[in-house]
Amino acid sequence: MKCRTCGAKAAVNMRQHKLALCKEHYLEWIPGQTERFIKKYGMFTHAERILVAVSGGKDSLSLWDILWRLGYQVDGLYIGLGIDEGIGYSAESQRLAERFAVMHGLRLHMVDLGNEYGATISEFTRLTQRGKNKPCSLCGLVKRYIMNRITRDLGFEVLATGHNLDDEAAALFGNTLKWAGEYLLRQRPVLPEAPGLVRKVKPLCRIYEREMTAYALLRGIEYIYDECPFALGSTSIYYKGLLNHLENDRPGAKLTFYLSFLEARESGLFSEHSDVQQSLHPCPNCGQPTSAPGLCSFCRMIERIRGTNNYALSR
Amino acid sequence: MVKIILRNKEYELSPGRTLFSALEKIGILPESVIATSQGETITEDEILKEGDVIKLVAVISGG
Numbered sequence: 451m452k453c454r455t456c457g458a459k460a461a462v463n464m465r466q467h468k469l470a471l472c473k474e475h476y477l478e479w480i481p482g483q484t485e486r487f488i489k490k491y492g493m494f495t496h497a498e499r500i501l502v503a504v505s506g507g508k509d510s511l512s513l514w515d516i517l518w519r520l521g522y523q524v525d526g527l528y529i530g531l532g533i534d535e536g537i538g539y540s541a542e543s544q545r546l547a548e549r550f551a552v553m554h555g556l557r558l559h560m561v562d563l564g565n566e567y568g569a570t571i572s573e574f575t576r577l578t579q580r581g582k583n584k585p586c587s588l589c590g591l592v593k594r595y596i597m598n599r600i601t602r603d604l605g606f607e608v609l610a611t612g613h614n615l616d617d618e619a620a621a622l623f624g625n626t627l628k629w630a631g632e633y634l635l636r637q638r639p640v641l642p643e644a645p646g647l648v649r650k651v652k653p654l655c656r657i658y659e660r661e662m663t664a665y666a667l668l669r670g671i672e673y674i675y676d677e678c679p680f681a682l683g684s685t686s687i688y689y690k691g692l693l694n695h696l697e698n699d700r701p702g703a704k705l706t707f708y709l710s711f712l713e714a715r716e717s718g719l720f721s722e723h724s725d726v727q728q729s730l731h732p733c734p735n736c737g738q739p740t741s742a743p744g745l746c747s748f749c750r751m752i753e754r755i756r757g758t759n760n761y762a763l764s765r
Numbered sequence: 766m767v768k769i770i771l772r773n774k775e776y777e778l779s780p781g782r783t784l785f786s787a788l789e790k791i792g793i794l795p796e797s798v799i800a801t802s803q804g805e806t807i808t809e810d811e812i813l814k815e816g817d818v819i820k821l822v823a824v825i826s827g828g
Contacts, residue, residue, distance in 0.1 A: 451810050460808050461805065461807075462799075462806060462808070463808040463809060463810075473806075507826055508826070509826070616825070659824045659825060659826070660796060660798075660799060660824045662824075663822060663824040664799050664806060667799060667801070667806060667822060668806065675822075675823075678826075681826070687825055687826075690825050691825070694794050694796040694797050694825075695794065698794050698796050
């Protein structure tokens, strides 16, 4: 298979695009596509400061690399979740995030969950009902809370995450199976800022997970390859597997699924709930927005932990 | 023989087939991996030769 641009031996073939590229042109194509989607969805401009949530995985490190190469003002945020489970998972992911920052001369902001909130994800998982049943859901809650807080506290205009097309298609698939209307309404490339909430963007939302893996490999980005021990057997990974079967038989199916959803919403298939923002209240403890009066989900969880184990609430 | 490695699993196949065909033969979705040979990524139409060692990089992550 030959590179469509130069005719050299192709390094990556993307059946969904009917496009094969050599290493050199693939490493140009991915940032070019990312820039196209940043502009298409009005994610941010070169005048704004961007904080990228970095996990040490291929997507977030590649996103940081791409935004840096495109000339954006971009810092990283690493949240130390304290996941060990006998393999030192968080320690290794932190090492890789720090290594990337040092190698590229970029600034990495760090938050250590154990130091700031008195418990690691592993401890939260053992001590809360939500964690016992759905550790990824608990981890998502914690990360969303901290990412929003740090982005605001440090004065960044926008928070970028490394969600790729497969992440989006799997989430859409899960939400569609349950017809989870509110989640479907919130699933978009850009979540605009709102009182107490920063703008959140997903510049890789139209790029396949396979393409991101190829980018990290070809760019020589060292990333954590092992799956998070808590994510093994997770629903999202199961959905990704199902969608890959579909993609294998129908190249482009995942992209069509996601883009058709975005287009359907734009054309009015889903009616927006105009009162969604109005129903948010500031949490009396931390000030971040929450949908029900009283403490937000994060602070309620911290309170429960404190009540059962004397953990200090540090904020 | 051709050796194909994915994480801690190894498969051995006869040469002469494409990578795409080899992956289907051992039940691995081409969409779920990137294949490398001698440190270079290769595409699915690559004809596998005697002695080739193909390392597969799994692409799925999440939670």
